[in-house]
Amino acid sequence: MQLPFDPPLAPMLAKASDAIPQTGQWLFEPKWDGFRAIVFRDGDELLLQSRDLKPLDRYFPELAGPLKANLSQRCVVDGEIVITGPAGLEFEALLLRIHPAASRVAMLAAESPASFVAWDLLALDDEDLRTRPQAERRALLERQLADAQPPVHLTPATRDPATALDWFGRFEGAGLDGVMAKPAEGVYQPGKRAMLKIKHVRTADCVVAGFRWHKNGPGTHVGSLLLGLYDDGGRLHHVGITSSFTWDRRAALVEELAPRRADAREGHPWAEWAQWADAGSADASGQRMPGATSRWNRGKDL
Template identity: 60%
Template sequence: MDLPLLPPVKPMLAKAATKLPTGEDLYYEPKWDGFRCIVFRDGDEVELGSRNERPLTRYFPEVVAAVKAQLPRKCVVDGEIVVPAGDRLHFEALLQRIHPAESRVRLLAEQTPASFVAFDLLALGDESLLERPFAQRRARLEQALADSAPPVYLTGITRDADTARRWFETFEGAGLDGVVAKAADLPYGPDQRLMTKVKHVRTADCVVAGFRWHKSGPIVGSLLLGLYDDGKLQHIGVAASFPMARRAELVEELEPYRAEALDGHPWQDWANAQVPQGEDAANGPGTRMPGAVSRWNAKKDLSWVPLRPELVVEIKYDQLEGRRLRHTGQFLRWRPDRDPLTCTYDQLDVPVRYDLAEVLTT
């Protein structure tokens, strides 16, 4: 490649805020929840760079084809790879796209095709735009993508805070997870938290039915969470991000609940199952097994320690993907006053549906 910026380039990041910032010099964009991707194109050469600097190119051949058809011949564009499904984004389908088998990659590209949503222009032709203010980069991006068509999109943008608040409240129903604010004079700072993001935050009381060890030693890595649905305890995700000292304390706190934990445990079959690598054979559609192999790292140990499902924890989370947490939950406090059987899906706030097509054409 012969570009002013060559891969890998780390994307500019955002710091979290609880309220939408306001000011005359701010731009607001919907916050897309997919795979962050910096696209490098030099003629027929295309590389899709990820946030962790591992190329996504081989997993999304349809995005590569769209880039060649619609982006300028020499450019570097920051954006998000998403998978639309009906009237919303489908994050679980996006996760499934990361597969080692080439034949599977091609099949999934046809069955669950991805789109690319562009929101910043880092280079055009032989010119690097990193030092240019965002307002100029946005104007150049709009010119560069003036003739773009699905599956390549230019993200919506507004300078009106009231419009941004409406987006925050309504766009979640289409699978988005907040709003991003950028200053008009903001240069592009790779790996720097120079933008501001406001995401949805909710709480839920969940049953703790197991835990995983931390990779560094005999301390707790994450708590396995469940909610009851028609009398069955469904695994919905994990709570983690504990300080190291707290992880050690949790080992002692959880020890009494390990005794005879598998006797009548709702996930007993999962603990006993011999799961083929890369498969979720014990469950089937709509559920996930706590001990399943990670598709991101086949060597990662996801074995778990069962606990009697008697503890309830309050967690903070952003949103659900189907019946599971989209991201790792954050531990808030124990809830000894709650009966585990009362921890059901009914307590969860479900966003009102919103047509994704309206977001993509904003």
């Protein structure tokens, strides 16, 4: 690719905020609950890069044509891959895509096609736009995507905190994850937490049903915890993961979990799912289970 900069590019990140800022110059956008993706396009060459700098192309083959049809010939665009359903965004449908079998990916692409929501323009033709203010990059992106057709979309944006607050409350049930606040004069800072994210927060007392080792500390530091909740019938349901721990806390969790690891799979309601994950397979219905290859595989300990 002949672009102003080469992939991979560490995406600019966000830090949590308790409230939508009411003063200062900000651009507000909905926070999409999907897969972060940076699109590198140079003519017929196209690369979808994930947040962790890995290629996503093979998991979303249905996006290649629409992206080429809607984006400029040579550009780099930051955004989000999402899948929508009758009730709004369906993150679980995205997780099903991270599957080793190309035939299964093709089937899912046909059954529940993905969309790409663009929110930042980082390069256009020979110009690196990362040092341009956010507001200028937004204006350029609006011009580039003025005639965009689904499944490629331009994310809404506003400078009005009241509108952002309305989005925050109105779209929660549709699967949107909150609101993003970006400094209007801010430059693009790869790998830096230079934006704000205001997320919907709900608390719950969950069951720790398993854990995964940290990639930089296997055997010594916990990476993430697999969480579940029991329903009224006593069935344990997967509800998510948590991974926001300090390095010291990750080490302490190893000691706390040690007494519970002996024969942990024996009698565990998800033990069979773990075996499926180790084999790299999924259940016949296609429903993602805890332990599926997308996030929970051989690095997991129930």
